[in-house]
Amino acid sequence: MKLERKVYATRGEKVGDFVIGIGVWFGINIVLGFLLAFGAGMFAGVFASLDARGSENIIGLVTMVLNCLPFVLNGAALIFFAFTRHWIALGMAAAFGVSILLVICAAVLFAGVCFAAMSGAIK
Amino acid sequence: MSPILFEISGVKIYAHGFFLLLGLLVGFAWLIVEARRRHWPKEELIPITLAAFIGGMVGARLAILFFHGWEVAPIVLNFYALFDPRIGPGSILGGVAGAYIAGYIASRAIGKAGCACDAFAPAMALAMAVGRIGDYLAAEDGLGKATNLPWGVPVPGVDYLVHPTPLYDSAFNLVWFGTLIVLRDHPRMQDGNLLKVGLAGYAIFRFLVEFVRNNTVLVFGLTGQQYFCLALLGALAIYYARQWQLARKTISA
Numbered sequence: 129m130k131l132e133r134k135v136y137a138t139r140g141e142k143v144g145d146f147v148i149g150i151g152v153w154f155g156i157n158i159v160l161g162f163l164l165a166f167g168a169g170m171f172a173g174v175f176a177s178l179d180a181r182g183s184e185n186i187i188g189l190v191t192m193v194l195n196c197l198p199f200v201l202n203g204a205a206l207i208f209f210a211f212t213r214h215w216i217a218l219g220m221a222a223a224f225g226v227s228i229l230l231v232i233c234a235a236v237l238f239a240g241v242c243f244a245a246m247s248g249a250i251k
Numbered sequence: 252m253s254p255i256l257f258e259i260s261g262v263k264i265y266a267h268g269f270f271l272l273l274g275l276l277v278g279f280a281w282l283i284v285e286a287r288r289r290h291w292p293k294e295e296l297i298p299i300t301l302a303a304f305i306g307g308m309v310g311a312r313l314a315i316l317f318f319h320g321w322e323v324a325p326i327v328l329n330f331y332a333l334f335d336p337r338i339g340p341g342s343i344l345g346g347v348a349g350a351y352i353a354g355y356i357a358s359r360a361i362g363k364a365g366c367a368c369d370a371f372a373p374a375m376a377l378a379m380a381v382g383r384i385g386d387y388l389a390a391e392d393g394l395g396k397a398t399n400l401p402w403g404v405p406v407p408g409v410d411y412l413v414h415p416t417p418l419y420d421s422a423f424n425l426v427w428f429g430t431l432i433v434l435r436d437h438p439r440m441q442d443g444n445l446l447k448v449g450l451a452g453y454a455i456f457r458f459l460v461e462f463v464r465n466n467t468v469l470v471f472g473l474t475g476q477q478y479f480c481l482a483l484l485g486a487l488a489i490y491y492a493r494q495w496q497l498a499r500k501t502i503s504a
Contacts (some may be wrong), residue, residue, distance in 0.1 A: 161331055188325065191325070192325050192329075195330060196328040196329075197330075198330035198331070199309070202330070210356065210357065214298070217298075217360070218297075221301045221302060221305055222301060224305050225305055227334060228304070228305065229275075229304075231333070231335070231336050232268070232271060232275065232336075232340075233272060234268075234336035235267070235268035235271065236264055236265060236268035237262060237263070237265070237336075238268070238336040
């Protein structure tokens with residue numbers, strides 16, 4: 129599949145796509161977050177009620193796969209838009225980057241110990 | 252050691268988070284200085300830096316899976332855990348790899364000819380030199396193995412002195428930053444070579460310092476971080492061997 133790269137003629141087009149990118153990133157991830165939380169909860173409830181052997185492992189595995197989905201979707205969307213409408217990708221990346229930077233700022237107040245040190249506590 | 256750096260009106264400021272943020276800000280600031288010096292246009296600087304930052308953060312987190320094993324997968328593979336301020340980003344080595352890959356993809360996406368990534372090399376070293384001070388103050392991973400050397404330091408929970416490995420890292424990166432600054436205008440250190448040399452230098456140092464750190468040994472007495480460094484050095488060796496062969500062919504033709 130050959131990706132067609134959009135050529136931006138005006139500043140307005142660029143700003144428009146940048147804003148769309150921000151909206152798309154927050155929209156997709158907030159909706160996806162709710163759907164996954166709801167879906168995983170529902171799956172866990174249904175599966176636990178079946179009282180199947182090893183259900184905890186299966187619930188854990190499915191929840192992990194579902195939680196992993198946003199990595200794939202965000203990565204795919206960013207790369208797709210980067211090669212087609214790169215101002216949308218830039219908007220998405222800006223939203224993603226600023227969100228992470230805010231989290232790092234918050235880490236100053238919330239311990240923010242390294243993952244390695246946390247791994248024992250969060251297993 | 253002082254995991255809590257100071258308090259402002261009863262609000263605790265944690266050393267790890269503080270120096271992580273300070274390291275990033277100092278690194279960004281140096282990157283801007285370096286980009287201006289190299290006349291790197293902002294139309295290229297912004298998307299590549301943004302991609303490298305995101306790639307770095309995601310890479311740092313995902314690399315934990317390789318270094319700490321499958322039991323941390325529920326957290327590592329949870330996208331939304333990236334936005335939990337109680338969990339640090341993860342591994343600097345994974346961060347470097349993720350930043351490199353994402354920066355490369357962004358460069359290709361914007362159709363950038365050649366490589367402007369050399370501007371990142373001293374900035375990364377400076378950021379790590381600052382960030383590692385927070386790891387030391389937070390006594391991360393028990394700092395290092397036991398030592399009788401005069402600069403061994405006490406850590407909470409043990410009654411012996413240990414290697415202050417984050418300070419080794421910080422000191423190395425400060426010296427390495429100076430070295431990269433000296434090398435940055437050398438004709439052979441252009442077109443991505445400065446970054447590659449920067450990464451190789453850190454990989455060699457990190458391979459060695461891992462022998463006195465507390466990371467999990469995988470096989471043959473080496474940690475996951477050491478295998479990562481060996482893989483990185485191997486990839487760079489293959490790249491330069493191919494470049495050397497191409498140059499020889501061009502000369503003979």
